[in-house]
Amino acid sequence: MEAALLEEAPERDAERWLVERHRHGDPKAFDEIYERYSEMVFNLVLRFASDREDAADWTQEIFVRVFRHLPKFRFRSRLKTWVYRVAVNHCRSQVSRRRLKTVTLDEPHMPDPRDPGRGPESTTLATETGRRVADALSQVPPLFREAVVLRDIEGLSYDEIAQVSGIRLGTVRSRIARGRQHLREILEGGGP
Amino acid sequence: MTSHPSLAELSAYLDEELAASRLKDVERHLAHCQACRGELAGLRKVVSQLGRIERSAPPPALGLRLRRRLATEDRPVSLAERLDASFSRAPLDSSLLFTFALVLALAVMVYMFAHMFARESSLTPVQLESQGEGPVDQTHSFIWEGRSFVFVDPEWRDQECLGLEPQQVIVHGTAEWSNLIQDHPEMERLIEMAEPVVIDINGRILRLERQNTNSEFRVQNSE
Numbered sequence: 001m002e003a004a005l006l007e008e009a010p011e012r013d014a015e016r017w018l019v020e021r022h023r024h025g026d027p028k029a030f031d032e033i034y035e036r037y038s039e040m041v042f043n044l045v046l047r048f049a050s051d052r053e054d055a056a057d058w059t060q061e062i063f064v065r066v067f068r069h070l071p072k073f074r075f076r077s078r079l080k081t082w083v084y085r086v087a088v089n090h091c092r093s094q095v096s097r098r099r100l101k102t103v104t105l106d107e108p109h110m111p112d113p114r115d116p117g118r119g120p121e122s123t124t125l126a127t128e129t130g131r132r133v134a135d136a137l138s139q140v141p142p143l144f145r146e147a148v149v150l151r152d153i154e155g156l157s158y159d160e161i162a163q164v165s166g167i168r169l170g171t172v173r174s175r176i177a178r179g180r181q182h183l184r185e186i187l188e189g190g191g192p
Numbered sequence: 193m194t195s196h197p198s199l200a201e202l203s204a205y206l207d208e209e210l211a212a213s214r215l216k217d218v219e220r221h222l223a224h225c226q227a228c229r230g231e232l233a234g235l236r237k238v239v240s241q242l243g244r245i246e247r248s249a250p251p252p253a254l255g256l257r258l259r260r261r262l263a264t265e266d267r268p269v270s271l272a273e274r275l276d277a278s279f280s281r282a283p284l285d286s287s288l289l290f291t292f293a294l295v296l297a298l299a300v301m302v303y304m305f306a307h308m309f310a311r312e313s314s315l316t317p318v319q320l321e322s323q324g325e326g327p328v329d330q331t332h333s334f335i336w337e338g339r340s341f342v343f344v345d346p347e348w349r350d351q352e353c354l355g356l357e358p359q360q361v362i363v364h365g366t367a368e369w370s371n372l373i374q375d376h377p378e379m380e381r382l383i384e385m386a387e388p389v390v391i392d393i394n395g396r397i398l399r400l401e402r403q404n405t406n407s408e409f410r411v412q413n414s415e
Contacts, residue, residue: 030262034255042250056254063258065395067265072337076375082394089395093359130244137242151207152242158209166371170200177203177235184238 008078015079023071030067037080038063040154041087047137047149048091050098058094062087077163084156084164088146095142136186144179151176194221202232206239336382339391347388347399358390358399365403372398 018036021029042059049055065086073082137145150156150164161172197205197218204210205218222228333342340351362368364383372379372393379400382389388401 031255031259034258038250038255039247042254043247046248052248052251056251056257059250059254060258060261062395064261064265067262069394074375086395089359093356093395093397096359127244127246129241130246133241134245137245148242152239153245158204158207173204173209174200176207177198177200180203180235180238181199183242184234187238187241 011080012075012078016075019070019073019075019079030070033066033070033079033083034063037083040080041083044084044087044149044154045091047134047145047153048095048142058090062090065090081160081163084150084154084160085166088150088164091146092142133183133187136183139186140179140182144175144182147172147175148179148183152180196225196228197221199231202228203235206232206235334386336385337378341386341389347390347401348386350389350391352392353390353397356390356392356397358397360396361399361401363401363403369400372400 018029018033022033038059041062042055045055045058045062046052049058062083066083069086073079077085137148140148146165147161150161151158156164158169158172158176161167161176162169165172167175194217197214201210201214201218205215205222210218222232333340335341341348342351342354343349344354360368362372364387376393379391379393382391383400383402388399390397390399392398
């Protein structure tokens with residue numbers, strides 16, 4: 001644990017420096033924050049948005065929120081963790097709105113096969129397997145999907161996921177397991 | 193043979209996130225149970241398949257779009273910039289400095305006087321105060337830490353949350369409240385001033401309230 005903290009120290013210092021520069025009005029600081037985290041946010045958002053265009057819009061909104069709230073950031077967590085948290089909250093809010101508007105609770109969100117621009121990954125996945133897995137992942141219930149994406153795609157530790165998602169460690173464990181199980185059932189052909 | 197580990201335990205074992213107290217039991221069980229080894233292999237395969245999803249770069253135009261959007265937001269302004277701006281507007285001379293000092297002294301006196309008066313009148317039922325920007329309208333809106341709140345019956349809403357449904361209700365004094373306070377100690381002050389409150393915290397729309405809240409009573413008293 002201590003070794004991990006020591007390893008992270010330069011990263012934490014760099015984050016602190018960026019936030020302080022932003023607080024003091026250095027416009028380049030936020031550009032650097034965007035450069036650092038935009039890919040991470042965009043890839044997370046892609047697993048919840050219905051297409052790349054949507055994902056780009058959500059990513060923009062997330063960074064607007066980060067920009068607004070950053071001066072009040074108190075370093076109780078890593079900046080990266082906090083940005084993830086803002087992103088996850090935005091995804092949850094958008095998913096629940098979309099569900100209220102168009103999708104019933106029992107109906108998984110399916111990409112439209114006629115539209116080449118639709119589907120979480122249709123234009124960017126290099127392999128057929130990757131595309132198939134991404135499509136299957138989009139059918140996993142959002143809460144379980146969130147945990148699986150943070151763990152298996154973004155590579156966060158269970159502790160970090162607990163902080164990002166605002167849940168207990170035991171819940172992280174069970175959501176990851178159930179998410180993987182759902183995905184396995186979908187990929188093996190039977191659906192969940 | 194020990195009892196079968198749960199799915200969550202097998203999944204955590206795969207991630208090397210299983211509690212040390214269970215590790216040996218699970219390993220011992222796996223050595224003898226083919227069914228659990230099968231489950232573990234299935235989970236491992238899923239994780240490996242997830243690794244086949246390729247990462248994607250955000251559209252190049254997004255950075256530019258964001259910059260344009262942020263140009264309409266208030267950027268934090270440095271002290272140096274503020275001073276630059278004031279110097280470039282009007283060169284300072286000694287009489288201007290004197291006037292400035294005089295105005296500042298008067299402002300401090302007025303503030304102290306107002307503060308004393310406010311303390312004396314603190315017996316009035318509800319005091320909606322703001323931090324830093326002064327009360328705006330004690331009955332229907334106020335500004336607190338740069339956020340505008342308006343009263344939308346039966347609650348105070350952060351203006352940014354108008355039209356949005358709260359995602360979670362957090363009651364003062366509960367475990368959720370303690371978690372919130374760890375990251376946002378300023379919320380204690382907010383809920384003292386006005387509650388229930390709907391506020392956007394890091395992108396989550398939360399409703400903060402006390403148990404047995406009686407907003408009607410508060411509003412009637414604040415008018």
